[in-house]
Amino acid sequence: MHSLWFGEFMGTLVLVLLGTGVNAGVILRKNYAEDSGWLVITIGWALGVLCGVLVAQAFGSPGANLNPAITLAVAIVSGDYSQVLSLWLAQLLGAMGGAALMALHYGPHWRLTPDPAAKLGVFCTNAAVRSPAFNLLSEVLGTAVLVVVAAAIFSRGVSANGPAAGMGPWLVSCLVWGIGLSLGGTTGYAINPARDLGPRLVHWLLPIPGKGGSNWSYALIPIAGPLLGGALAGFLVRYAHL
Numbered sequence: 001m002h003s004l005w006f007g008e009f010m011g012t013l014v015l016v017l018l019g020t021g022v023n024a025g026v027i028l029r030k031n032y033a034e035d036s037g038w039l040v041i042t043i044g045w046a047l048g049v050l051c052g053v054l055v056a057q058a059f060g061s062p063g064a065n066l067n068p069a070i071t072l073a074v075a076i077v078s079g080d081y082s083q084v085l086s087l088w089l090a091q092l093l094g095a096m097g098g099a100a101l102m103a104l105h106y107g108p109h110w111r112l113t114p115d116p117a118a119k120l121g122v123f124c125t126n127a128a129v130r131s132p133a134f135n136l137l138s139e140v141l142g143t144a145v146l147v148v149v150a151a152a153i154f155s156r157g158v159s160a161n162g163p164a165a166g167m168g169p170w171l172v173s174c175l176v177w178g179i180g181l182s183l184g185g186t187t188g189y190a191i192n193p194a195r196d197l198g199p200r201l202v203h204w205l206l207p208i209p210g211k212g213g214s215n216w217s218y219a220l221i222p223i224a225g226p227l228l229g230g231a232l233a234g235f236l237v238r239y240a241h242l
Contacts, residue, residue, distance in 0.1 A: 011056025014096030018048030067075025069230030076234030095198025139225025190222030
C-alpha cells in the first residue's frame with residue numbers, strides 16, 4: 001500500500017476531507033463552528049494542504065502533487081507525461097473519498113440547513129459575481145501563483161539544498177493560505193480540478209436532504225482555469241530554469 005498512486009489518493013482524500021470539512025463547519029447549521037467566517041475557511045484549507053502533503057509523502061508520493069494542475073505543471077517542467085492520467089485518477093478518486101467522508105461526518109446537519117446553495121458551497125466552488133471570463137482568469141491566476149511560488153520555494157535561487165528538512169509542506173500550506181486570503185474571494189479559489197470536480201460529483205450522487213442542483217453550468221471553470229494556469233506556469237518554470 002506504499003506507492004506513488006496510493007500516496008496521491010490518500011493525500012488528496014485528507015486534503016479534501018479537511019478542506020470541505022471546514023466549509024461544512026462554517027456553513028452548516030447547528031454546529032459549533034457556524035458562521036465563523038472566511039478567515040477560518042482559509043486557515044482550514046491551508047492546514048488541509050499541510051496534512052494532505054504529509055500523508056501523501058508518508059504513503060509513497062514524495063512530490064505530493066494532490067492537484068491535477070500541479071501534476072500537469074510538473075510534467076511540463078520535466079518533459080515526462082507518462083504518469084499524468086494515472087495520478088489525475090488517484091487525485092479525483094481521493095477527492096471523492098474525502099468529500100464522501102465529510103458528508104457522512106456532518107450527517108444530521110444537512111437536514112437542518114435549509115439553503116440548497118449553501119449545501120452545494122460546502123462541496124465545491126462558485127463565482128461570487130458570475131462573469132465567466134473573469135472567473136476563468138481568477139482560477140488561472142490563482143493556480144499560476146500556486147505553481148510559480150511553490151517552484152520558487154524549492155528552487156536553487158532560494159536555497160541550494162531546498163528548504164530545511166520538513167519545512168516544505170509548511171511553506172506550501174502558507175502559500176495556499178495567502179492565495180485564499182488575497183485571491184480567493186472571487187471564485188472560492190478551487191485552484192485544483194480534483195478538489196472541485198470530486199466533491200461536486202459526490203454532491204450529485206449522494207441523497208443529501210434538500211440539496212438542489214450541482215451547478216454543472218459553472219463546473220468547467222474550476223477545471224479548465226487551474227489546468228490552464230498550471231500549464232502556463234509550468235512553461236514559465238521550465239524555461240526560467242528555477
